Amino acid sequence: MKEVYRLRFLAWIGVLAMAAVAFWLVIALLIPTFRAPQCPEWDGQLYTIRHQELRDNNPLYINLLLTSVKRNGGWLVLGTSETNARPKGNYYDFLNTDTAVHALFSVIAGAGRTACTYFPLIQSNDNVRGLKVIYFINPSYGCGKLSFSNVDYFDRYVSSAAYKEANRPKNQDVEQILRVNEGNILWLDRVGDFLGYEVDKLRRKYYQDLAFWLKPERFAQELVWLDSTKVAHLPKECARPDSSRYNYDLNVGATFDVHSYTLWPHPESSYRCDELRTMIRLCKERKVEVVYVLGPYNQIAYQKVHPAELPKIQEVSANFKQVLESEGVSYIDCTDLSAEPGVFADWQHHTSYGAYLIYQKIKNYVVEKENR
């Protein structure tokens, strides 16, 4: 085999490199002020954590989020795609800038991130005890394929391997819902999850500390903290959308094709109601303080485009409400915003104006609770 570099030359470079490292180590140890960077005591409230950390049940990040919310008397907002960021702010952004509300609101959201994706976390982590949660129910999850269990969504948010091992008390209803979702995950994904989780578990013991020790600022960059002074770069109010950018006739954004609709309401499907009921019972059992927000549906669009479907979506919404009432939990009813012009960007997502109206309802509840 051809030698491009002389072994002797490279060995000398190696000696020099090692000597240089040793020299700097000695210098560092001799300087009395030198000390390894320590993980700071963060006292703020985390805005959110990455999906991957949640998926892998990474205790470092999950505990950091949960304890930061609890320590600051804040709320954790859980929701699906409607709770994702909006260009002019979502309801929790308005809450986070409103000085009349003392608490701060952290968020975990994503398309298809329904109750079942939080079951393993609630079951396996004792830090959820006493946690204040706002759970947003989008009636679209009683429509079309969204009204059934969805393996792709579940696999996106929950690692089957990560939570298999979590020491969770057995709850038959929860197990049943999880089985429905997990059962469809292909063995290929399961093996990948298992391999990744086991290696990660092994690595976590030293790797996170090592990564922090070497680059502490990187951790700080990854974590987004909420501003306790509530001075965020968001408007305190949000007006109705401009008519040049909004189709008030159909109550959707001007560019949205309202006829490309496939999510037909399925009031006869009981899966999402069962899932919600299980969530309510699990949260009661695990002492999680949850207030449920029943979201609006686009009544104007249904009336204009698919009038025959309107009673069905109303039935879907009524079914969710019935579950909330029969379980006797606190909930904020936003269904009266369903016929409000300017509230919807499309069939299932609210606009920032819609978010602003939802925020006002949540604010009333939270302020009342704070003053109680």
Next chain:
Amino acid sequence: MLFTDYALFFEILLFTLLFAGCRSLFRKEWLNHILLIGGNILVLTHIVSPKSLFLLLIVALVAYGAGLLLQKRKSGALLAGTLSLLLVLFAVRNYPLVQSWLGAWWTDTLGKHFLSVEKIGLSYILFRIIHWLVESYKGTLRTRNFLAYINYLFFFPTFTAGPIDTLNNFHYWMSHTHVRLNARRMLAGVGRIFYGAVKTLLIVPLIKPYAIDYQTLLPSLGPWGAVSSAALLYSLYIYIDFSGYCDIAIGMASMMGIRTPENFDNPYFATNVSDFWKRWHITFSTFLKIYVFKPVIALLNKLPIAKYRMLVSVMAYMVTFLVCGLWHGSTLNFVLWGLWHGLGLSVYKLFTYRKPVKPLTRPRKVCGICLTFVFVTIGWIFFNYPVDKLLIMFKLLFV
């Protein structure tokens, strides 16, 4: 070897030292292999997703089985079938055009999983599998050990960017249990890693912003100056960056007691294009020579055009470098880059055909080095810029 963060670098370094220590203490080949499998999993799950790794393992297992069959029964059909399947899978993963040809029936079923295999390291695994299959067919392999095969495919220092080793060489060094830990080779490994780190972490960030886009230099140097300087810097950048990664990979392997082949031998001192390809990405060009160029020559020699020796060579060069270009990327500029080199080699062949090889005088040598460098640098323009920009670049340079 690519390092996404410093912690990964330390993790690899610690494993490397542990592995080297264990190799000198326990002289059992199987134990070294088991340990290396653990290290490969630990490091590679940082670089690619576990699912991706698992899917690659399945492909590797299928290829292993096919290789064993080929060693028992020399079946050309089996070799061709397995190679075709591998190449189709590779093409599907890398070229969106092929995905669209196959349509929804593929992407919705099996393809959904295969498309989740990450591209990183994929082509190098493919090269190693092709090597395993073809050499199994030829009967030149000195081992059929499963652990050696798996570690050869997934050897983490060379996983992402080569060099492309041979199984015989890898097996030789892994089974080299009779030699105690060689202190000088260990230190040389450290030196090589240091050398590579200086290249990739210190020099590359300095020149990269000016090398990859000539517009950064436009305000200070004007159009011609910016394009020519950026092209020159790109030549340096791509060499320093790539050879830096290879230095780290070779150094790391060396610390683990495995001598991987060299990938670069001062390529910009090449006196002609043929010489350049003997010095640039050596393991890849050797791979192309063995597994593309020679079979194409053999195939063409069976055709009536075999009597036109020059034509056969030119066609073989063009096909080989077309493959080379397509391997580097699916867009037209990579194809043009490949054809540019194919053309260069053909012209060189034309000029040197049936002429005795004489040692070059110093002025001719310098002249050859300069001309080759200019030729290669022009080639890098094809490599670096998309087709719509190429015309502007060449207009600015030559018109």
